[in-house]
Every structure is written in structure tokens, then in C-alpha cells.
Amino acid sequence: MNLPSSSTTLANCTPKLGLLQRNTLGIESYAEQAIVISKSEQIPLLLQDIKAHGLPWQVLGGGSNVVLPSVLPGITLLIDIAGKEVLSSDRTETLIRVGAGEHWHDFVQWTLAQGFPGMENLALIPGTVGASPIQNIGAYGLEVAHFIENVQAFDTEKNGFVTLSNRECEFAYRDSYFKQNPNRFIITQVTFKLPKAWAPKLTYAELAKQFSNQSPTPLEIFNAVCAIRSSKLPDPKVLGNAGSFFQNPIVSEAQCTELANQYPAIVSFPDAVGQRKLAAGWLIDQCGFKGKRIGPVGVYDKQALVLVNYGGGSAQDILGLAKQIQDKVQETFGVQLQIEPNIF
Ligand SMILES: Cc1cc2nc3c(=O)[nH]c(=O)nc-3n(C[C@H](O)[C@H](O)[C@H](O)COP(=O)(O)OP(=O)(O)OC[C@H]3O[C@@H](n4cnc5c(N)ncnc54)[C@H](O)[C@@H]3O)c2cc1C
Incomplete structure (x- = not known):
């Protein structure tokens, strides 16, 4: 039977789901119970059910920034909310709302293909869009906080959906209001603001060296960042x-x-x-x-x-x-x- 997503409950969870392929550290782990969240409407009733049963719960995105125990107790919510929507685009900026389950690198690549540069220095960071505000991901002289207009989430304390402005997210170096309040928010969508005015960000020494005396395009920077990262960091699929x-x-x-x-x-x-x-x-x-x-x-x-x-x-x-x-x-x-x- 096809249930409406708003009626997702504990009965829809999968028991003993292996997570070896869902954490980049490659730790052998399984979730006692897991459920894929593909629509934000699934969350309220499910959380109500989890709380009523007094069960522990946690959220997992791409598993690229976690150290998992051999058994994850209670309910693991696997965030898979898709969707990219250009809300507006004028002469000064573009606003884009993105589902928390979208793959971060694919999203960065997509923005460039649409002609919305800015985030090229953040290419090839593993994980999901929904996790990007948690530790305010950053690389090569840029942080995602610079591009976030607001974050939509289910607030498990208030029992309702909330929108936090960039200021309310309290972003800092690898830190945010979400990280300071673990297991309170389930991020469902992130809205990005990309300014139309663009200038290459080449403060990182290797990028500066590569493009000295040149005016690189956003795509050239994207490709350079991917090449530098691949040469320096191990591919989690291999190690x-x-x-x-x-x-x-x-x-x-x-x-x-x-x-x-x-x-x-x-x-x-x-x-x-x-x-x-x-x-x-x-x-x-x-x-x-x-x-x-x-x-x-x-x-x-x-x-x-x-x-x-x-x-x-x-x-x-x-x-x-x-x-x-x-x-x-x-x-x-x-x-x-x-x-x-x-x-x-
Ligand atoms: C090879 C490699 C390179 C990396 N390079 C960088 C880098 O350059 N810069 C950088 O900042 N990070 C880097 N990281 C870390 C990682 O990619 C980021 O932290 C990424 O944002 C994690 O995304 P994820 O979806 O895998 O999150 P997960 O690992 O699944 O989760 C991380 C945390 O966020 C929470 N979370 C995830 N999704 C949600 C959600 N929708 N709502 C609420 N909470 C959620 C989880 O509960 C967990 O606490 C790297 C990791 C690897 C493996």
C-alpha cells in the first residue's frame, strides 16, 4: 500500500540496516532501525512516534563526517530529500532552494553549469547539502556560510518546521548553531544566495601559484580544486x-x-x-x-x-x-x- 508521506511511523522502519557503505571511514556498523526520509512531511509524525516510545534517534547524511559505533541504537533517519529550485535571479543575485539530501559536489557542479559561479572552491567536499551548514564546511579560503541565505529544518524542541536566517545559524569556523545543539534540528532544505558579481578567490597558496598572471574562469578553478584535492586526500572508496x-x-x-x-x-x-x-x-x-x-x-x-x-x-x-x-x-x-x- 502507498501511504501518504505524512503517515510515516516506526512501523515503516527497516531493522538492522548495514551502514558500512554509508560511512566514509568504512566502519562496520549497523542501525538498529533505519528509515529513509525523502519528504520533509514524513518527519513530524515519525518524531512523535519515536518520542512516544522513548527511543534514541539520529540523523545520517552521506556519513562523511561521522565516527559510528558498531551498533547505532534506536532510529536512524537517512536524509534523502531531493530538489533544486531557482527561487529568483536578478541582476545582483540568485536564490536557490536545495533539498537536504542532494549531493554537495553535484550541487556545486550544477550551479556552475547554470551560470551561477561562486562556490567553485568548495568542489569535491563529500556529503550532502543538508549537512553543509552543520560544521559550516569550508576549503580553499571559502566557507559555505558565505552563501547561505537561510536553513529550513524541523525543530524537535518546538515540534515544528522553522527557518533560520544566516545570522541565526551562528556560523563560525567549523561550527554553527546546529552543531552547538546536537540532535535538535533535522535540516530539510537550504537556501543559497549567489551574488552575480564574481571574482576568483585565490588566497590559498596552491591556487594562487597555479593562476599567477592569469584570470581563471570559475570552471578552471573548480577543476583545479578537484585536481589538488584528489592528489592530497585519499578517496574514501579506496581508503x-x-x-x-x-x-x-x-x-x-x-x-x-x-x-x-x-x-x-x-x-x-x-x-x-x-x-x-x-x-x-x-x-x-x-x-x-x-x-x-x-x-x-x-x-x-x-x-x-x-x-x-x-x-x-x-x-x-x-x-x-x-x-x-x-x-x-x-x-x-x-x-x-x-x-x-x-x-x-
Ligand atoms: C575525503 C573527505 C574530505 C573532506 N573535506 C572536507 C573539507 O574540505 N571541508 C569540510 O568542511 N569538510 C570536509 N569533509 C567532511 C565532510 O565532507 C563534511 O562535514 C560534510 O558536510 C558531511 O556531510 P554528510 O552528509 O556526509 O554528513 P554526515 O557525516 O552524515 O553527518 C555529519 C553530521 O551532520 C548531521 N547531519 C547530517 N545531515 C543532517 C541533516 N539533514 N539535518 C541535521 N543533521 C544532519 C549528522 O547527524 C552528523 O552529526 C571531508 C570528508 C571527507 C571524507
Whole structure:
């Protein structure tokens, strides 16, 4: 029988769904119960049912920024809401509303094909559009916050759909209101605002070098970003990973100067006034972890910021290695590394 989507309940869940193909770290995991959410109208009644039964629940997008346990308890909502709609386009900007389940990279590629440039530096980041605001994804000198007009979500505290403006999302470096309030919002759609005025963003050294004395097109930048990323990061289909496993720590100018006196080669970038961002990969590399393997997991040999799963590694293996790295970096540099992926 074809039920209307608004009548989705616990009875529609699939038991014991394997998640090995749904997390890029390649951890063998399964959801006790899982359900595909392809329409936002499915959410209210389902959440009501979940709450009535006192069950735990969580949301999974593309699984590219999570560390999963061997069993995900309760109900796992697999977000698959599709759709891209140009709401308006005038001489100054284009507004586009996108379903949370759309694939991020495909969406970026689509914007360029439609003649709406701007997000080319964010090409090839894995995952879904709906997850992009959670940690305010960023790369090569740009963050998604720059392009988000608002975010539509089901607020499980208010029991209703809400729209959060860009300001209300409280975006910061790899952070947002959603990340600060875990398991409160189920993001259903994101509206992007792409300005018509375009200029290449080439602050990242490798892009600047490649296009010195040139005026690249958005597509040329898109292709360059894809090529650089492919040469530096392991393909999760080949080697399990969740991209950068640690955030770049932000320290005061004073602490950075002190560290630079002791370690003249330390890599840092300007951040907010009076602060600098340290390259976490450099710190980890100096502690001798690059390429190190411990059982089924290890540190990628081309980029110390990436932890990899050679196969059969569990959350415990990954988090055990992460703890060793955090302790050593703390002991050596007096800097605390924060884990970037979400630990379920
Ligand atoms: C090879 C590789 C490279 C990467 N490079 C970058 C990079 O350059 N920059 C960067 O910022 N990140 C990067 N990442 C991390 C990752 O791609 C992003 O964080 C991405 O946004 C995660 O999307 P996802 O759909 O896979 O989310 P998931 O991993 O499924 O989920 C991540 C978190 O978001 C929550 N979530 C997901 N969807 C929703 C929703 N619809 N509503 C509410 N909550 C939701 C989940 O509950 C979880 O807490 C990389 C990852 C990999 C594997």
C-alpha cells in the first residue's frame, strides 16, 4: 500500500540496516532501525512516534563526517530529500532552494553549469547539502556560510518546521548553531544566495601559484580544486577516512609568537584580530605520526591531518589513535586538538 508521506511511523522502519557503505571511514556498523526520509512531511509524525516510545534517534547524511559505533541504537533517519529550485535571479543575485539530501559536489557542479559561479572552491567536499551548514564546511579560503541565505529544518524542541536566517545559524569556523545543539534540528532544505558579481578567490597558496598572471574562469578553478584535492586526500572508496580528523587550533598571537620562537618552521595563518590558526597537520607531522599505522587504522602518509581505516577498524581503534595524537601534541606544543567528525 502507498501511504501518504505524512503517515510515516516506526512501523515503516527497516531493522538492522548495514551502514558500512554509508560511512566514509568504512566502519562496520549497523542501525538498529533505519528509515529513509525523502519528504520533509514524513518527519513530524515519525518524531512523535519515536518520542512516544522513548527511543534514541539520529540523523545520517552521506556519513562523511561521522565516527559510528558498531551498533547505532534506536532510529536512524537517512536524509534523502531531493530538489533544486531557482527561487529568483536578478541582476545582483540568485536564490536557490536545495533539498537536504542532494549531493554537495553535484550541487556545486550544477550551479556552475547554470551560470551561477561562486562556490567553485568548495568542489569535491563529500556529503550532502543538508549537512553543509552543520560544521559550516569550508576549503580553499571559502566557507559555505558565505552563501547561505537561510536553513529550513524541523525543530524537535518546538515540534515544528522553522527557518533560520544566516545570522541565526551562528556560523563560525567549523561550527554553527546546529552543531552547538546536537540532535535538535533535522535540516530539510537550504537556501543559497549567489551574488552575480564574481571574482576568483585565490588566497590559498596552491591556487594562487597555479593562476599567477592569469584570470581563471570559475570552471578552471573548480577543476583545479578537484585536481589538488584528489592528489592530497585519499578517496574514501579506496581508503576509509573522514577528511581532516582535527580542526586547526586557534591560538592567541602571543602564544603563536612563543611557539614560533621555539619552532621557527611552524605553520600558521591569520585568523580573527589577535588570533592565529595553526596547521594541525604540521603539529601532528612533527610528533612523528605521519604514515604511522596502529593495527587496522593509521595516519595518512601524505597528510597527517587525515586518519585512515585500512579495513576492519572500529570507532575504538580510530578514537584510540586520535587520543594518542592529541596527548602527544598537547605535551609537545601545549595545544589541544579538537576532533572534527561527529562521534555517535
Ligand atoms: C575525503 C573527505 C574530505 C573532506 N573535506 C572536507 C573539507 O574540505 N571541508 C569540510 O568542511 N569538510 C570536509 N569533509 C567532511 C565532510 O565532507 C563534511 O562535514 C560534510 O558536510 C558531511 O556531510 P554528510 O552528509 O556526509 O554528513 P554526515 O557525516 O552524515 O553527518 C555529519 C553530521 O551532520 C548531521 N547531519 C547530517 N545531515 C543532517 C541533516 N539533514 N539535518 C541535521 N543533521 C544532519 C549528522 O547527524 C552528523 O552529526 C571531508 C570528508 C571527507 C571524507
